[in-house]
Amino acid sequence: MNFVKQVWHFVLMELRLELRLKYAIAALSMYVLSTVYLVYFSLEYQGVLEDMEATIWSIFFWLIVLFTTVNVTFQSFSKITQGRMLFYYTLVSPQVFILSKLIVNALISLVLSIFTGMIFIFVLGNPINQSFIFLLSLCLGTVGYSLLFTYISGIAAKSGGNSALAVVLGFPLSIPLLSIIVKLFGESFNAQVGLNFDNNLLIALGFNLIPLLLALILFPYIWRD
Amino acid sequence: MNNFLKQYWWKALAIVLLLFAIIGGLWVPLYHGTEDLSFPNLAILNESIRNLLYHVPMWFAMVFLLLLSFIYSISYLSRPTIEKDSYAAGFAEIGILFGALGIFTGMIWAKSTWGAFWTNDPKLNGAAIGMLIYLAYIILRSSVDDEVKRAKLAASYNIFAFVMYIAFIFVIPRLTDSLHPGNGGNPAFSSYDLDNTLRLFFYPATIGWIALSMWMAGLWIRANNIKRKLDENEI
Amino acid sequence: MKMRFRLVAIFAFIFSVFSTSYAQTMDNYQELLNQTDKMIAVIxxxxxxxxxxxxxxxxxxxxxxxxxxxxxxxE
Structure with a gap:
């Protein structure tokens, strides 16, 4: 109970800090907006926007979500100053710290990816036939990415590297989840779900759970310098 | 482990077994109806079946080395010593070498049987992703200067990556058809069509390649350890 | 530096093992096999x-x- 309460308060505090720095959220939203428009204009210029296939839609969507998630998770670690880290050491256990980081990052990237999805529907058209599947796979994919990249960003930030290191470390590991999620996501363009849907859903859930458990187990070893 | 790496008997065994596998693997003819000692004569594979003695054992050697690296990483986190870190790093590096060799042999085999060096096959992609993951591991190591910090971060990444990778390897090929034997209605090599003759050479080749990879990894690790000690003495 | 060179050398050695063995499997392997002298040379x-x-x-x-x-x- 104490653990849950601690996590809850920590999450609230993190969210409050995040919202107080309005420019951070605004910058991420701008990041999403300008990338979507970049995609829009490049497609428009090529003249493929009118009869664009849904797969292109989903590819661009997931690439943007991927990069946004990396940015969200990396900045959540890189902005922590040495002094604040010392404060955390004395205040909470590493599990509480990483769990609340995971939750906060998942929430923020979820909000951003839903935002991305909305702009995509406005700007690039709406190929979605089953909105429930769309939302489900969007949630699973975004949360899975943010779980994975939160831990990877923790490592990258500890090593004193930049966000490029987080990308290098994380992208190979994100391919498995990506391949499953794109499959699930593609189902939402069809009128009905395919044969292996349940199976794929379970695997996607598994790829959400594995990084979560590993992060909880491994983070205590790396969080003190 | 340190003592084991210094022993000679298994290195000699490796060379003897590999000699046996190379000579035998090329000497034994394919089955044409009369031979007593022969390899199975399969439709698409034909003579290239002999690659079984190189390609598959090399993957085994890679997985074996990466597993050792994983174990040393776990043991580093529970009881840190700098030796364990150098073991984990060395095994992973030679593991990548054998992974690359596995990819090369596989590509040549793919060219002669499937018609292209690279096909969109889940196992191939899995192998490529594995290489990427472990190259990232090396980059992570080289980006941290502090020895203890490097060991800690590398160990935690190694464990994370290995578990994700194994999950991927076991799950993904079941999702889509694979050109590899035993998947998606391909003529199964299941139990490798291992008829007894092939098995006679396959098992020695496996043990031989794994032992050779261990020898190389051992030398690499010991050389690195000496280098580290010399550096420390200089300081 | 020297160590790295050696590793490359090992790699090149092993790779050459395969490239030679595959050059043989590509064409007319059957004939080659029958002419046992040449097989012995390869081995x-x-x-x-x-x-x-x-x-x-x-x-x-x-x-x-x-x-x-x-x-x-x-030490």
């Missing part, structure tokens, strides 16, 4: 390469052992 080359690798590793082993013994007292 011989491979065996020599393997033994070369073994000798090279043995050479490294000896040198590393020497260095290890030399560095022991300082």
């Amino acid at each position: 011989l080359v491979l065996v020599i390469i393997l033994l070369g690798i073994a000798l090279f590793l043995l050479f490294l082993e000896k040198r590393i052992r020497k260095l290890e013994d030399k560095n022991k007292p300082i």
